[in-house]
Amino acid sequence: xxxxxxxxxxxxxxxxxxxxxxxxxxxxxxxxxxxxxxxxxxxxxxxxxxxxxxxxxxxxxxxxxxxxxxxxxxxxxxxxxxxxxxxxxxxxxxxxxxxx
Numbered sequence: 001x002x003x004x005x006x007x008x009x010x011x012x013x014x015x016x017x018x019x020x021x022x023x024x025x026x027x028x029x030x031x032x033x034x035x036x037x038x039x040x041x042x043x044x045x046x047x048x049x050x051x052x053x054x055x056x057x058x059x060x061x062x063x064x065x066x067x068x069x070x071x072x073x074x075x076x077x078x079x080x081x082x083x084x085x086x087x088x089x090x091x092x093x094x095x096x097x098x099x100x
Contacts, residue, residue: 038088041085041088044084045081048077051077052074056074059073
């Protein structure tokens with residue numbers, strides 16, 4: 001069993017060593033979709049960075065949030081942005097079709 005696991009691990013290392021996305025970067029449709037996704041994600045990151053720089057003050061004043069609620073909103077927002085980033089990363093690798 002140890003030898004089988006070791007052989008499989010060596011195959012995994014070889015796969016990772018040979019992994020490349022070069023071919024997809026030549027596909028105009030892929031690049032067009034990637035460009036659209038990147039623009040939207042970049043805009044979202046910028047928007048959230050501005051909210052963070054302002055310490056989510058809009059939420060405090062607009063919705064009269066107390067500190068624990070503001071912290072929840074901040075954490076949920078960051079987690080959602082992280083999830084979207086992971087979806088983009090998976091889409092880039094062809095592993096998440098639903099991220100379109």
